[in-house]
Amino acid sequence: MDFNEDQIQRYSRHILLQDVGVEGQEKISNGKVLIIGAGGLGAPVALYLAAAGVGTIGIIDGDVVDLSNLQRQVIHFTPDVNKAKVLSAKEKINLINPDVEVITYYDLLTASNAFEIIKDYDFVVDGTDNFPVKFLINDACVMAGKPFSHGGILRFDGQTITVVPGTACYRCVFHAPPPANAVPTCSQAGVLGAIAGMLGTIQAAEVLKYLTGVGNLLTNRLLTFNAKTMDFRTIKVKHNSKCQVCGDHPTITELIDYEQATCELKTNN
Amino acid sequence: MSAILVNDKVQEIEAPISLIDLIKLNNVEQPEMVSIQVNGEFVARENFESTLINADDEVDFLYFMGGGSR
Numbered sequence: 001m002d003f004n005e006d007q008i009q010r011y012s013r014h015i016l017l018q019d020v021g022v023e024g025q026e027k028i029s030n031g032k033v034l035i036i037g038a039g040g041l042g043a044p045v046a047l048y049l050a051a052a053g054v055g056t057i058g059i060i061d062g063d064v065v066d067l068s069n070l071q072r073q074v075i076h077f078t079p080d081v082n083k084a085k086v087l088s089a090k091e092k093i094n095l096i097n098p099d100v101e102v103i104t105y106y107d108l109l110t111a112s113n114a115f116e117i118i119k120d121y122d123f124v125v126d127g128t129d130n131f132p133v134k135f136l137i138n139d140a141c142v143m144a145g146k147p148f149s150h151g152g153i154l155r156f157d158g159q160t161i162t163v164v165p166g167t168a169c170y171r172c173v174f175h176a177p178p179p180a181n182a183v184p185t186c187s188q189a190g191v192l193g194a195i196a197g198m199l200g201t202i203q204a205a206e207v208l209k210y211l212t213g214v215g216n217l218l219t220n221r222l223l224t225f226n227a228k229t230m231d232f233r234t235i236k237v238k239h240n241s242k243c244q245v246c247g248d249h250p251t252i253t254e255l256i257d258y259e260q261a262t263c264e265l266k267t268n269n
Numbered sequence: 270m271s272a273i274l275v276n277d278k279v280q281e282i283e284a285p286i287s288l289i290d291l292i293k294l295n296n297v298e299q300p301e302m303v304s305i306q307v308n309g310e311f312v313a314r315e316n317f318e319s320t321l322i323n324a325d326d327e328v329d330f331l332y333f334m335g336g337g338s339r
């Protein structure tokens with residue numbers, strides 16, 4: 001790929017980095033990344049990947065922008081309320097960086113469309129808000145051999161792990177979705193808006209590291225933080241030989257649409 | 270009293286203590302929302318009761334975190 005003068009200027013702060021350089025920027029510009037969920041996590045991921053010049057960004061989300069999203073989903077603006085999130089996100093990405101090709105899927109990820117959608121991408125980012133889809137993304141990516149970044153936020157906490165073929169997967173750590181009635185999600189429990197930015201930008205950095213091959217990915221380590229104390233921890237996790245999807249004797253060999261949580265606000269949380 | 274590490278923090282316990290009692294001791298709000306490693310190995314939920322924690326053991330409580338999109 002030959003960069004023109006504007007592109008050299010646009011990406012100069014990457015090119016200046018010894019570990020990245022023109023070569024690394026080329027890898028970024030040739031990268032294809034799928035972002036699942038154009039919400040709290042998907043927003044910062046999409047903004048930073050667009051600014052970085054990732055060549056193709058796919059975004060899948062079946063929701064429209066709601067006024068209550070704007071507290072943290074920084075890719076959506078007030079006039080976007082009621083607009084499809086994927087469309088709103090695409091518009092901002094195009095404004096930030098016309099180099100980026102944006103592919104939108106105004107849809108939910110399901111067991112029947114997951115493989116077909118992820119197959120065209122180099123890396124997948126989980127920016128979703130519920131466990132059924134988180135496990136679906138994990139299983140689809142593990143089975144298809146796609147690297148991905150898991151991210152979750154709740155109240156004042158965030159956690160993320162990067163999974164590449166052979167490293168500990170989300171199911172190695174968390175086994176199976178918790179009972180639906182036990183689960184608080186952001187829409188039920190609340191979240192400090194800036195947490196989404198903190199976690200999402202870590203996920204974006206992992207994508208750029210993966211594309212450029214720079215540094216050590218957050219594999220076999222679960223990063224967690226709590227914003228009340230600003231304590232960050234990385235917990236070593238091991239590939240689990242009993243894992244139902246990536247262990248020695250996998251029992252999950254096709255994708256599952258787990259039932260969605262249908263809970264009300266938990267008063268004591 | 271014996272010292273163990275829970276999420277990197279020293280905790281004094283009467284060893285041995287079952288994992289289920291350690292969960293109670295740590296006021297884990299929703300035990301069904303936690304995945305547990307003892308000395309770097311995951312413990313299956315059905316073994317929470319039979320697993321005993323001794324001095325110098327390292328225990329990690331890992332919580333499900335579901336938010337992100339909506």
Ligand SMILES: [Zn+2]
Nearest residue numbers: 169172243246
């Ligand atoms: Zn696994």
